[in-house]
Amino acid sequence: MICSSVTFSQTNNQQWRDSLNSLNRKIELSPYNTDLHLRKAAVNLELQQWEYAVDEYTLILRYESKNLSALYYRAYAYMHLRRYDLAKNDYETVLASVPTNKEARLGLAYMFQSSGRRKEALEQLNIVVEQHPEDPEVYVARASYEAELKLYEIALYDWEEAIKRKPANIDYALSYIDLLIISGKNNRAKTELDKLSGRGVATSLLHPFYNRLKKAKNK
Secondary structure: OHHHHHHHHHHHHHHHHHHHHHHHHHHOOOOHHHHHHHHHHHHHHOOOOOOHHHHHHHHHHHHHHOHHHHHHHHHHHHOOOOHHHHHHHHHHHHHHHHOHHHHHHHHHHHHHHHOOHHHHHHHHHHHHHHHHHHHHHHHHHHHHHHHHOOOHHHHHHHHHHHHHHHHOOOHHHHHHHHHHHHHHOHHHHHHHHHHHOOOOOOOOHHHHHHHEEEEEEEH
């Protein structure tokens, strides 16, 4: 199984490299075509060639300084290179143009998270929830970080809000149950598991959580 995964990955990489070669040839014929450079940079990202992606997006921004796609994805590449201040600048430039851009706001929050600036990270997560109150993803993002900080009560609240907005999402429900167990709310976790079982969720998904509850009970 591992071998087949490696082979699949190598095949995918070769396809991306072929795409890169094709784009390079097209760019030679049309060096100022922004769309071609954006496509090339996207392939660099797929191949995890972060420095090359940064170079490509920087080239685009020389000609189109407000190209929001180039700014956003350059910030993404900077994040992988741990150049947090540069990522921050790009995310903030996007947000100066479009303050409600969810992806840039979440990217900025993650940048603060990654650089250990907890207060600023939570501030950005609060803003994105205020801007997109009906989007379950923003509650998930905030809940995940709150759980990391062991702010379990408010993290549970945010998981509940995400589930209200997307009740069919089993991953959300399981993440909520996971946090209930972590925070010692085993009775509530059991109730939620039984609800999922009643909905016909696969036993293989629920069994590990039931096992954790049994172990906690036997301690």
